[in-house]
Amino acid sequence: MPDFFTSVPDPVAYAGQPAGDGLAYQVYDPERIVAGKRMEDLLRIGVCYWHSFAWPGADIFGAGTFDRPWLDPAMDPMDAARMKQDAAFEFISKLGVKFFSFHDVDMSPPGDTLAETKANLDQMVDRAGEKMDETGIGLLWGTANLFSHPRYAAGAATNPDPEVFQYAAAQVRHMLDATKKLDGSNYVLWGGREGYETLLNTRMGQEADQLARFMTMVAEYKHSIGFTGTLLIEPKPQEPTKHQYDYDCATVHGFLERYDLANEYKVNIEVNHATLSGHSFQHEVAYAIDNGIFCSVDANRGDPQNGWDTDQFPNSVDEMSLAVYEILRGGGFTTGGFMFDTKLRRQSIDRADLFHGHIGGIDTLARSLLVAESLLDNKTLESVRDDRYAGWASGSGADILAGERTLADLADEAVANDLEPTPVSGAQEHLENEVNKAIWNIG
Numbered sequence: 281m282p283d284f285f286t287s288v289p290d291p292v293a294y295a296g297q298p299a300g301d302g303l304a305y306q307v308y309d310p311e312r313i314v315a316g317k318r319m320e321d322l323l324r325i326g327v328c329y330w331h332s333f334a335w336p337g338a339d340i341f342g343a344g345t346f347d348r349p350w351l352d353p354a355m356d357p358m359d360a361a362r363m364k365q366d367a368a369f370e371f372i373s374k375l376g377v378k379f380f381s382f383h384d385v386d387m388s389p390p391g392d393t394l395a396e397t398k399a400n401l402d403q404m405v406d407r408a409g410e411k412m413d414e415t416g417i418g419l420l421w422g423t424a425n426l427f428s429h430p431r432y433a434a435g436a437a438t439n440p441d442p443e444v445f446q447y448a449a450a451q452v453r454h455m456l457d458a459t460k461k462l463d464g465s466n467y468v469l470w471g472g473r474e475g476y477e478t479l480l481n482t483r484m485g486q487e488a489d490q491l492a493r494f495m496t497m498v499a500e501y502k503h504s505i506g507f508t509g510t511l512l513i514e515p516k517p518q519e520p521t522k523h524q525y526d527y528d529c530a531t532v533h534g535f536l537e538r539y540d541l542a543n544e545y546k547v548n549i550e551v552n553h554a555t556l557s558g559h560s561f562q563h564e565v566a567y568a569i570d571n572g573i574f575c576s577v578d579a580n581r582g583d584p585q586n587g588w589d590t591d592q593f594p595n596s597v598d599e600m601s602l603a604v605y606e607i608l609r610g611g612g613f614t615t616g617g618f619m620f621d622t623k624l625r626r627q628s629i630d631r632a633d634l635f636h637g638h639i640g641g642i643d644t645l646a647r648s649l650l651v652a653e654s655l656l657d658n659k660t661l662e663s664v665r666d667d668r669y670a671g672w673a674s675g676s677g678a679d680i681l682a683g684e685r686t687l688a689d690l691a692d693e694a695v696a697n698d699l700e701p702t703p704v705s706g707a708q709e710h711l712e713n714e715v716n717k718a719i720w721n722i723g
């Protein structure tokens with residue numbers, strides 16, 4: 281196919297200043313060294329296939345609005361898949377980022393039988409492999425769509441019907457094979473419809489056991505084929521089901537511990553899912569890092585007035601900086617990265633709009649990274665946190681943590697010494713101002 285995105289420079293470059301047409305990076309400079317690493321290697325930016333190329337811009341009240349010729353139902357499905365793939369790789373290489381992610385159904389059409397569906401996927405995956413070799417673009421993660429087809433209306437692994445579980449197993453096996461073939465860094469399981477609408481017809485305990493069995497089989501298969509990427513769960517509290525089982529990082533962590541899977545899975549934290557669960561994104565990242573399950577991020581944002589997953593492009597440095605700070609403090613990404621699980625608004629119908637969304641979001645992340653570096657270098661938060669917890673580093677505090685004191689012995693000592701702890705300031709406003717200073721002053 282001839283180029284589709286003809287109105288943008290190839291590639292979009294770092295300009296360091298506002299570009300008149302907005303089609304240049306102001307902050308994202310892949311070569312810039314931040315915290316000892318190239319910015320590109322730290323951020324590990326990815327483009328998603330589904331919202332960007334497989335979604336027509338439809339909503340529940342209206343049809344697609346976007347200019348995506350490959351979604352025309354009159355086209356031969358494999359021709360359409362090839363045209364879509366060409367446009368996707370053109371977009372990603374023009375954007376100048378290193379990764380992408382996809383679901384099986386984003387990349388290839390279903391056949392009349394499961395075997396045909398698999399053959400279509402294999403063909404498109406081989407073709408994607410050639411494109412990846414030509415462009416140097418890598419696969420951040422692969423995943424299987426276990427939620428769109430009507431067969432999954434009552435869940436995939438948590439479906440009351442074992443045949444649906446089996447169908448899902450076939451899909452995941454094919455996508456794990458595909459992800460390995462494309463040398464993917466991770467494999468993601470987002471819960472999809474693993475949850476419930478009403479307890480009137482649901483056995484929660486039974487469904488949890490089914491989900492755990494499925495995840496155990498996935499981990500076993502991963503090892504049997506020698507796939508070395510990381511398996512990821514993507515928590516989400518609700519939507520599409522009223523109550524999703526993978527509610528948030530803490531819920532997922534508890535589940536993994538309960539079923540002895542904590543060594544096999546980490547989390548892919550989506551910003552919009554974090555806020556839907558009533559947490560901040562920073563909270564979810566910090567929880568995952570502190571509990572050893574952090575791996576990757578779906579970078580997007582919600583709208584504070586909407587209670588659903590609006591998947592908007594990230595554009596708040598204030599919100600992102602604190603989360604990126606936690607990521608950097610935790611040592612940065614290993615196999616994970618920032619996947620743009622983002623969609624355009626339905627009225628953004630120009631081909632260049634997809635670039636504007638990504639460029640703004642990537643610049644937001646790049647600037648947040650610089651803020652995070654400055655907060656870390658200046659120990660703005662760490663020196664205060666160190667002082668605040670200093671009592672636990674030695675003396676009685678350290679003894680308590682080491683298990684060397686009992687409740688009774690602490691109580692006796694408190695009475696004998698007439699203990700009277702002195703309150704100290706939490707200095708929240710001071711710290712908020714310090715964070716703002718970093719955001720405003722960073723070069």
Ligand code: XLS
Pocket residue numbers: 383423468470514516550578589621
């Ligand atoms: C939906 C999820 C989905 C996953 C991939 O809310 O974010 O897009 O990232 O299945």
Ligand code: NI
Pocket residue numbers: 470514550578621
């Ligand atoms: Ni996501």
Ligand code: NI
Pocket residue numbers: 550552553589591621
């Ligand atoms: Ni989402």
